[in-house]
Amino acid sequence: MRILIYGINYSPELTGIGKYTGEMGEWLAGNKQEVDVITAMPYYPEWAVHASHKRKGWHTEYIDGVRVHRCPLYVPTRVTSLKRILHEFSFVVSSLWYWLRVFFGKRYDVVICISPPFHLGLIPAIYSRLRKVPFWCHIQDLQIDMAKDLGMITNRTFLNTMFKVESYILKRCSAISTISEGMLQKVKLKNGAGSKCVLFPNWVDSTHIKPVPKPHSMRAELGLLDSDRVILYSGSLGEKQGLEIIIAAAQSFAQQPDIKFLIVGSGGGKTKLEATVREYGLTNVVFHPLQPYEKLSALLGTADIHLVLQKKSASDLVLPSKLTGILAAGGCALVSAVPGTTLYDVVHRHEMGILIEPESAQALEVAIEQALSMDLSPYHTNARWYAETYLNKETTLNKFIGELRKITGEPRPLPLLVDL
Structure with missing residues (x-):
C-alpha cells in the first residue's frame, strides 16, 4: 500500500x-x-x-x-x-x-x-x-x-x-x-x-521495555541510593495531569529523607512546578529531562512507585500513554481515575495498580504511605502480564x-x- x-x-x-x-x-x-x-x-x-x-x-x-x-x-x-x-x-x-x-x-x-x-x-x-x-x-x-x-x-x-x-x-x-x-x-x-x-x-514493545533490578537501574546515575524509596513521575508536564498535587504530597514527606520524588519530563507546566518547589524549599523533589528510549527500562526500574495522574475532567478523554511502559517494566503505579471510566475499570479488573481519587493531594499522600509499606509483588506480576497479553x-x-x-x-x- x-x-x-x-x-x-x-x-x-x-x-x-x-x-x-x-x-x-x-x-x-x-x-x-x-x-x-x-x-x-x-x-x-x-x-x-x-x-x-x-x-x-x-x-x-x-x-x-x-x-x-x-x-x-x-x-x-x-x-x-x-x-x-x-x-x-x-x-x-x-x-x-x-x-x-x-x-x-x-x-x-x-x-x-x-x-x-x-x-x-x-x-x-x-x-x-x-x-x-x-x-x-x-x-x-x-x-x-x-x-x-x-x-x-x-x-x-x-x-x-x-x-x-x-x-x-x-x-x-x-x-x-x-x-x-x-x-x-x-x-x-x-x-x-x-x-x-x-x-x-x-x-508497548515488551521485549525492549522490561523489568530491571535496582542495581541495573539509573539510581546511581541519578544520584540515588539503593535504600532510597523513589516515587517517579515520567512524561509530559502539562495541564491535564494535575501535577501540583505531587509537590503537595512531597511536602508531607519532607522530614523523611529516604523518600525521593523524581519528576522526569518536559512540558508547559514544568516552570511552574519548579518555581513551587523552590518556593517551598523542598529538597526531596528532583527534576530531570526526558531520557533516551534505550534508557527507558533502566529509568522505570529506578522507581518503587510510579505516578499516573490526570484531572477528573479528563477522565476517558485521554488514556495515559505512560502507563504502557510502566506495565511492561512491571511497575506498580498509583493511578488517579474516576470509577466507571475505562482507565479505572481496566486497572481495577486486572489488579495492576493502586487507584486513587484524582486531584486530591491527601489521597495521594495516603496511597504513597500505604504502598511503601506493602508487598507490591502482585502488582508487579499483574502489570507485566497485562502488557505482554494485551499491549x-x-x-x-x-x-x-x-x-x-x-x-x-x-x-x-x-x-x-x-x-x-
Missing part, C-alpha cells in the same frame, strides 16, 4: 503522540508498505524545536524507511489556549506546501490523519473526496472535549464551531480509531455510527494493517506454500 500519514507530531519525539506515530510509520515501512509522512519539526514535549531541526525550512528526510516531509511552524515558549491555536493553525498553513503536491501528484491508497489537532482532518477529508482515497482518522485525545471540560476554552460560540468542524470531519472518514473503549463510545456518539469505528490502543506491539499493529487492507480493498497476503 501507498500510505500517507498526516500529523503534527512524529519521531524523534520521545513521548506522547509523536512516539506512537513514529513507531507506527516505522513498523508499516518494515512490513513492505510505502509510507510518506507530512509533519512538523520535532518540538514536543519541550515546546521548543529540537536542536537538530532549528533554522530548517521545508525539507524531506528519511527515518527508518519512511519518507518524512517536515514543515516549519510557530512554537510558543509559554503555552496558552490562544497560542496553542495559533501553533496548530501555523502547521496547517505550512503543510499546504506539501499538500498541493499531493493533490496533483500520485494517488495514495489511504491517508491516515492523527488527531489532535482535531482540525487536521479537514485537508485529508477534501483530498479523500476529490481523489477517491479512503480516509482513516486516528484520535489520540478528544481535544475539544478536553479543552471544554478543563476550562481551557470557555467561549460557547467558538466551542460550538469547533464541534461542528469535528463532526464534518468524522462523517467523511472511511474509518475512525481511538485508544480506549471509553473514548470509542464517545466517538461513536459524535459520528452517529456513520463511519467504521475501531479500537486501536497504544502499545503487544506486533499483535496491535498487525490488527491495524488488517483493518487498513479492508478499507482499501487490498487482499491479505497469501501464506507461503512450502514443499515438504
Whole structure:
C-alpha cells in the first residue's frame, strides 16, 4: 500500500503522540508498505524545536524507511489556549506546501490523519473526496472535549464551531480509531455510527521495555541510593495531569529523607512546578529531562512507585500513554481515575495498580504511605502480564494493517506454500 500519514507530531519525539506515530510509520515501512509522512519539526514535549531541526525550512528526510516531509511552524515558549491555536493553525498553513503536491501528484491508497489537532482532518477529508482515497482518522485525545471540560476554552460560540468542524470531519472518514473503549463510545456518539469505528490502543514493545533490578537501574546515575524509596513521575508536564498535587504530597514527606520524588519530563507546566518547589524549599523533589528510549527500562526500574495522574475532567478523554511502559517494566503505579471510566475499570479488573481519587493531594499522600509499606509483588506480576497479553506491539499493529487492507480493498497476503 501507498500510505500517507498526516500529523503534527512524529519521531524523534520521545513521548506522547509523536512516539506512537513514529513507531507506527516505522513498523508499516518494515512490513513492505510505502509510507510518506507530512509533519512538523520535532518540538514536543519541550515546546521548543529540537536542536537538530532549528533554522530548517521545508525539507524531506528519511527515518527508518519512511519518507518524512517536515514543515516549519510557530512554537510558543509559554503555552496558552490562544497560542496553542495559533501553533496548530501555523502547521496547517505550512503543510499546504506539501499538500498541493499531493493533490496533483500520485494517488495514495489511504491517508491516515492523527488527531489532535482535531482540525487536521479537514485537508485529508477534501483530498479523500476529490481523489477517491479512503480516509482513516486516528484520535489520540478528544481535544475539544478536553479543552471544554478543563476550562481551557470557555467561549460557547467558538466551542460550538469547533464541534461542528469535528463532526464534518468524522462523517467523511472511511474509518475512525481511538485508544480506549471509553473514548470509542464517545466517538461513536459524535459520528452517529456513520463511519467504521475501531479500537486501536497504544502499545508497548515488551521485549525492549522490561523489568530491571535496582542495581541495573539509573539510581546511581541519578544520584540515588539503593535504600532510597523513589516515587517517579515520567512524561509530559502539562495541564491535564494535575501535577501540583505531587509537590503537595512531597511536602508531607519532607522530614523523611529516604523518600525521593523524581519528576522526569518536559512540558508547559514544568516552570511552574519548579518555581513551587523552590518556593517551598523542598529538597526531596528532583527534576530531570526526558531520557533516551534505550534508557527507558533502566529509568522505570529506578522507581518503587510510579505516578499516573490526570484531572477528573479528563477522565476517558485521554488514556495515559505512560502507563504502557510502566506495565511492561512491571511497575506498580498509583493511578488517579474516576470509577466507571475505562482507565479505572481496566486497572481495577486486572489488579495492576493502586487507584486513587484524582486531584486530591491527601489521597495521594495516603496511597504513597500505604504502598511503601506493602508487598507490591502482585502488582508487579499483574502489570507485566497485562502488557505482554494485551499491549503487544506486533499483535496491535498487525490488527491495524488488517483493518487498513479492508478499507482499501487490498487482499491479505497469501501464506507461503512450502514443499515438504
